Amino acid sequence: MSTIEQIERDFAGVRYKDLSGTITTGGTAQTLVAANEGRDHVFIGNPNASGSLWVNDLGGTAAANGAGATEIIPGQTVQTRSRMAITILHGTTSSKFTAGEA
Numbered sequence: 001m002s003t004i005e006q007i008e009r010d011f012a013g014v015r016y017k018d019l020s021g022t023i024t025t026g027g028t029a030q031t032l033v034a035a036n037e038g039r040d041h042v043f044i045g046n047p048n049a050s051g052s053l054w055v056n057d058l059g060g061t062a063a064a065n066g067a068g069a070t071e072i073i074p075g076q077t078v079q080t081r082s083r084m085a086i087t088i089l090h091g092t093t094s095s096k097f098t099a100g101e102a
Contacts, residue, residue: 014040016100026093029054029062032086033101042086045077045098051091059084064091 019042024030032055033042046053053072056062057080062069069089072078077098080086088097 014102016043016102019099019101021097021099023088023090023093023095023097026091026095027089029056029087029089032088032097032099035059035083035085036101037083039083040102041079041081042099042101043077043079044072044086044088046072046074046090047098048074048090048092048095050074051095053095053097054089055080055086056088057082057084057086060087062087062089064089 019033032044044055051074054062054064054066054069055072055078056066056068058068060068070078
């Protein structure tokens with residue numbers, strides 16, 4: 001079972017706000033979503049064929065191998081219950097990311 005299938009099973013019937021998009025400037029962190037005390041969870045996926053997507057869900061700035069950053073390899077999806085601001089980083093401009101907030 002893929003991670004997406006697992007998330008779909010675990011959160012069947014949950015309505016998500018679509019946060020998906022592309023990286024504005026490769027190598028520069030960008031805000032995925034602002035802090036939200038009412039948030040239940042966020043999922044973030046890296047659909048790219050190459051290059052890691054880095055995520056900081058602790059309210060800091062995402063950096064490759066940086067403190068508080070989680071690496072998402074191509075094809076992987078992670079979820080977080082963080083209510084802090086979440087930033088993301090990929091080394092290549094226009095790289096895609098898939099994300100949703102509930």
